[in-house]
Structures are given as C-alpha cells and as structure tokens.
Amino acid sequence: MRRLIWIFLILYALAGMSGAQGSDLKLTWSPVWNTITDTIEVVGSANIPDQFYFFLEAAPWDPADDAPTWMPVISFQMSPVVDDVLGKWNTALFPDGFYQLRLHAVNSANESFHYALAPILINNDGELVNLEAVEVIAMPGMAQASAAPQLENRLPLQVGGHIKNFDDESQAAMRTAGMTWVKKQVTYGISDGKDLIEAAHAQGYKVLLGALGQKERLAEDFDAYVADFAKYVAHLAKLGADAIEVWNEPNIDREWPAGQVNGASYTRLLKAAYEAIKAVNPETLVISGAPAPTGFFGGGCAWSGCDDDVFMYQMARAAAADYADCIGIHYNEGILPPRAQGGDRRSEHPTRYLIPMLRRVTWPFRNADIPMCMTEIGYLSPEGYGPLSQGFWWAATTSVAEQAAWLSEALLIMSNYDDMPVEVAIIWNIDFELYGEDPQAGYAIIRPDGSCPACEAIAKLQR
Secondary structure, eight states: OHHHHHHHHHHHHHHHOOTTTTSEEEEEOOTTTTEEOSEEEEEEEEEOTTEEEEEEEEEEOOTTOSSOOOEESSOOBOSOEEEEEEEEEEGGGSOSEEEEEEEEEEETTOOEEEEEEEEEEEOTTOOOOOOOOOEEEEOOEEOOOOOOOOOOOOSSSEEEEEOSOOSHHHHHHHHHHTOOEEEEEEETTTOOOHHHHHHHHHTTOEEEEEEEOOHHHHHHOHHHHHHHHHHHHHHHHHHTOSEEEESSOTTBTTTSOTTOOOHHHHHHHHHHHHHHHHHHOTTSEEEEOOOOOOOTTTTSEETTEEOHHHHHHHHHHTTGGGGOSBEEEEEOOOOSOTTOOSOOSSOOOGGGSHHHHHHHHHGGGTTSOOOEEEEEEOOOOOTTTOOOOGGGGGGTTOOHHHHHHHHHHHHHHHHTOOSSOEEEEEESOSSOOOOSSSOHHHHOSSOTTSOOHHHHHHHTTOO
C-alpha cells in the first residue's frame, strides 16, 4: 500500500509541476543512503530562473500527513549551486525516525519550488534497517495565498500581541481584546515568517516581524553583513510583512557586538534596510529597532552598551528619522500604574515610568515628523507561577489584576500622547511559556489557568 502511495505522489508531481519544470532543482541522493547517521553532505542543484535563495528542510515522513512540520537543515543560501554540495545535514539534531528531505528554492517573485525525497531513516545508533529505495515525492510550485479582509480596529490606537504560537488560544485572546496586529521575531538565516504571514493575513491580522541578525557576523564584516541583512529584510517585505522592526535592542551587547554599540552605527544598518524594503514594497512600515530601556551605563556609553536616551540621540544626529516610518520603543519594567511619574522604590530613573519614557524618546526626535511604535509593552506578574528569579525581584508583588488594569491604562495614555503620536502598540506578550531566569511567561496575558484578564480590560476600550 505504501508503494502505491509513493507512485501516486510521483505521478501527481510529474503531472502538476508548474514553474519548476525545466529548471535546475534537484537532490542527487546516493542509492545506499536509506539509513543515515551523523553529518552528511547533501549534493544537488539549486539554480531556478531568477532565484533569490534556497535552503534545505526536513519533516517526519508520513504519507497521510498533508501538512508536515518542516524543520531547517541549513540556513538561507543566496548563491546558486549546480551539481555540488548544497549543505551539511547534522542528523544528530533530529530524533531518530523516518523523514522526508526537501530542497526549497524561492525566486524574486516569492514563488516557492520544491524537490523532496523520502523515506529516509535517521538512525544515529547505526543499526541497518531493510528499506525500500528513497524516491522523489514532489516537485510542485507553491501558489501564494490571498489575504482576507483586515480586521477592523475599534481600540483608541492600533494594538497587537507578540506571540509564541499563532494557534486557537492566542487568536482567541487577541480577538477578545480587539487586537488587529500580531508580532513575531524572525532571524536572518533561520526563519522568515512566511507561514505566519499567510496564516495571519488569512485571519485578517496585520503582521509585524521583528527582524534579528547574528551579532557575531556583524562584528566580523560589518558592511558585508549589512548588505546581506538588507536583502533579508527585503525578502520579508516581498513576503507581505505589513511592518518590519529592524533589529532588537541594538544598544546592548546582548544584541549588538560589544565595543561597537553606537546609534550612528546602527543607523547605517537601518538605512540599508529601509532602502531595500521600500524598493520592493513601499507599503511595508519600517520601524527602527527599539533600544533596551536602561540607565545601567550611567548616562553614557561603555564597552558593553549605551543608555537608551544616549543611543537615540546618536540615532537622531545620524538622521535615523529619514530611514524609518516609526521610531521603535520598549517599556517593560513598570511596577506602578502608567500615570505614575514618581515613587518607584528602585529609583526615579525615567525608564521606570511610562510617561517619562515616552518623553525620553520624543525629545531626540522632536524636530522630526515621525511617530513612535511601542513594539514591546508589558507588565510582569509572578501570580500563578511562583517566585521570580533574582534579576526580576522588583515585580514580586505585581498582581494579574494590576497587569490587566495597567495595560489598559497604558494604551489609553499612549493614544492621547500628542507630542509624538504612538502609531501601534504591541503587548509583550500573549502566550510565552518560559518561566525561569528570564520569566517571559510572567509577562504573558494568557495566564496559567487559561484566563486572560488583560484581554477583557483592553476590550473595554473599544469604541
């Protein structure tokens, strides 16, 4: 029966090939490699007409599964390959079992083309299993999905949620709150958010992608990596991202190379990204990477980073406003109501308070006609999880009820901030589950019991 299924798939592929027909897209597979271990070199060709990039991916092999979960084998490769090594597959990173391996090429029109092989057995114990020959199972082009009508925004400003999973639970929470945007971070060489864009657009949401890169590669060759990163964000715009935040918290060495943190240096990357994005999709909103709100560096810069206000002054002097549609901002360390402007037991630093934090961003860009985008706003509550890690002790007494009320109030304040309007606000976060040294789940508005008090509080702001 399994043999009949494979034959059907091969006949279907040969009958249904569209843009891939006549193009050079193939995997050259050794006939003895039906069982593989360790790391192997995958050989073939990826050289379709007008090719933009290619990568390899694998998924568990089940002929009855119409929507397998694909996992990257290698990152995006920008240069064509003809009858040579496409990349190395480290099978030790995959649980033992049967897989299909797929070569995935994308052209400049965002059309995807595939060449897939199965069944391939990963068995890192090295045991030989008697298998049928590995065969080609599909080579079709993939049509682009059309977008559904966008959701109507009835909140006083545009609001979205940063998600881990775009599933029924997270969508239900966002719809209850009246959110119309969804945010997720993607990383150059690893992910591009294509599946999220298609799924979210089908449900009427706008999509904000936080585009990340590798600071190590940026440190090795800044100009070359900036050029490659610009191509990557252009690809995100081609896929239909409604907004792209260019990098994340580039004022600290957790995200940017130590010793190279500077707002002017970041603006060079922002400029390249902006020009690349607008060249392919002028409608994509470009948001500057929000700095980490901090006074750790004593009002200046050090080897490991800069205070956010200093970094934003450097950005402003480098004309960052000319290369963005919106200035990114984060606020995530509040322990008092958003209207408060004093009384924090830790210090009176402006980053503790929402309104002074808005002023902190406004001032460097006061002469630029540009809005803010709050790409991360959240209140941490340990309720339902247990004690917080040492670095987050300050939120120990914040309740879920306060989290809900404060998020609602913060949105109202931002909707009325006239000096530098807030274009969109993204709640950090909807459904994250990690609760440890970095207690992301404590920020989540979906709580451990499945309730979402913040959803109900935000929904009351709807007109």
